[in-house]
Amino acid sequence: MSPDFDAYDSSGRLLAEERAGDNAPPLSVSELSSLLKRTVEDRFGHVRLRGEISGFKRAASGHLYLALKDDNAVIDGVMWKGGAARLAFAAQDGVEVIATGKLTTYPGRSKYQIVIDRMELAGEGALMALLEKLKAKLAGEGLFDRDRKRPLPFMPRTIGVVTSPTGAVIRDILHRLSDRCPTDVLLWPVLVQGEGAAAQVARAVRGFSAMPAGGALPRPDLVIVARGGGSIEDLWSFNEEIVVRAVAECSIPIISAVGHETDTTLCDYAADMRAPTPTAAAEMAVPVRAELLAMLREQGLRMDRAVRRGAAQARERLEMQARLMPTPDTLLAPQRQRLDQLSDALASGLRHRLANARTHLSQAAGALRPALLQQYVSRAKERVDRLKLRPDYLARALAERSTAFDRLSRLFVSLDPDRPLQRGFARVMAGGHLIRDTTAARAAGQVTLHFRDGEVDAAVDGAPPLEKPAPAAISIPSRPPRKPRSEEEIRQQDLFS
Incomplete structure (x- = not known):
């Protein structure tokens, strides 16, 4: 072998081989990931983390994905659908929370994360910060504007109440309504705190709003959303966005009576009227029946006095006019005098007319003598004799006309x-x-x-x-x-x- 090859062989091996005394067998990546997963889950099977939510996302499946961070570190987290449905507040970025769950690893990305079973706001300060953020958002949409507020009906025939059927609130409202002005009440029972309370309250408000007029149940003229006092956590359901939007979109005037005098929720801002207590809401809803009856009696007395006073004044004016009007004798005196004059004139006129007729008859009778009549008859006979038609006159006229016609024919x-x-x-x-x-x-x-x-x-x-x-x-x-x-x-x- 060459020196180069020997050097390479001494510094590192090209092929992996077992060495004597080596007790660390090679592991696959999946095996190592599984070991890490079991180790982390065994060591950190129950932890509570405090941090600020970042990168919050709700998947279509209902699972929540987020990250918890502080000043120096960040850890991914996931909350499955079942735990997300039990969440008592609307999670969003920037909210400081305390998450309870277990740590685990995600082999697909070589990352560790916390699987959250329960998540709570980290103190009242975080809760108030979340409340102010939601309030600013809804106010920016105009849900709290004054021009959206509607006047309450003066005397509602039916009142819808959204509250717990077992608490003291409904009894206080019914008792106060009975004392002031008895009216029909429709109760929509709901949970007023805890898991699912916000959804039930919103569904009840929308149900009253959707009731048709003239249905089997009378449609309320007024709706009261009520709950007794409590801490901010107890009243938090009435700060949920789903409840605030349902109250703002209700087609029926609505009174919010949540908590006591010092308690304020976002539902109070969206309602048409805020009552400091449920009892005060009942007082706002209806007038006092006794006061109405007293007012009606007073108005009746005033009307009776007004009618009597008007009749008295009319009687006085009539008497004054009657004194100024002339009597029948005064009105008929000229006519009576005229009648007497015409009666006298009629008698003298008839006598004068009769005298003239007699004079005229005397004059005409003197002219009617038999000799004059005979002379008049003789002259009339002469005129008749001259008007008689003789046959020779007619024959001569016809001959002349016939001769003229023959001449024209020729x-x-x-x-x-x-x-x-x-x-x-x-x-x-x-x-x-x-x-x-x-x-x-x-x-x-x-x-x-x-x-x-x-x-x-x-x-x-x-x-x-x-x-x-x-x-x-x-x-x-x-x-x-x-x-x-x-x-x-x-x-x-x-x-x-």
């Missing part, structure tokens, strides 16, 4: 344009107009000759005749001569025919 026959056609003449027409000379005929070119028995088209100066079917011959009968009337017919002719 004139009409002589002026008939078709009469010359009976004697062999023809009428020349072109375009509906009568052709009177050769100039007009040459200008027309084509003419129509009208004869006694029909029409013929002809061309002027050698123009071809128009091809037109000959119309049927129309015979115009000659008028028979008028038969002279006898004297008897003339005598019987009506005067007005």
Whole structure:
């Protein structure tokens, strides 16, 4: 062998070999990880760590992953779904907590971590810091704004109460409502502290808000969320974000009565009204029935006095008006006097009218003498005789009218344009107009000759005749001569025919 090879062989081996007295057999990585895991879990099977949460994340499976840190070190942690469901507060970054669990290793990454069974806030200071952080977040969203507050109903018919069914709170509320103004109460029993209390309170508030009007149960006009006094840990369920959002989104006016006078929760800020105690909430919810009855009686008395006073004033005004109004005798006196005057005038008028009629009758009777009447009758007979119709007068008038009619008839026959056609003449027409000379005929070119028995088209100066079917011959009968009337017919002719 070369010197180089010998040197390499003496400083290190290329192949692993067992040595005499070597009691450390080689381990696999998995074996070492398992040994470390058992050692760590046996040595640190129960530990409590105080630190600040960092890198908090909630997986879709419900498990929580986070890191606990202080000024010099950091350790990963995991909290399985079952423990996360029992968590009494909303974990988030920056919150100082005390975590209880066991240490273990994660071979996949060669890291150690704490499996947390229980996690609590590290003192009241951490709890208050978490509270202030959540308060600032919700206030920034406007959940605590004053313009969102709604007025409470004056006298609710039904009141919904969200509280424990076994505590003194519900008894105080019912007792106070009974003393002031009895009303219907719907109790939604919930846990008011401990695991699951926040979810139950939020579900109860949303349930009241979702109740339909006119259902099997009456929809509350007002909701009271109530709990007795306690420490900040006891009241923490009413600081949970789920409860605050449910109270802020409730469609029914809501009163928050959590704790005593000095206790304040985020639920108080989101509600429409905060009551220092549950008993005070009942006092805010309804008025005092006795006071209402007293007020109604007082209002009734005032109304009665007002009506009586109005009636008295109206009576006084009526009496004053009655004294100023004239009496019936005063109103009817002029009319009575006028009636007397007209009665006297009527009697004298009738007497005067009768005297005038008698005078007129006397004058007319003197003119009615028999001789005058006979003279008037004779003149009337003469006029009638002159108006009598004599037959010779009528015959002469009819003869004259007949002679004039015959003359007009002969004139009409002589002026008939078709009469010359009976004697062999023809009428020349072109375009509906009568052709009177050769100039007009040459200008027309084509003419129509009208004869006694029909029409013929002809061309002027050698123009071809128009091809037109000959119309049927129309015979115009000659008028028979008028038969002279006898004297008897003339005598019987009506005067007005």
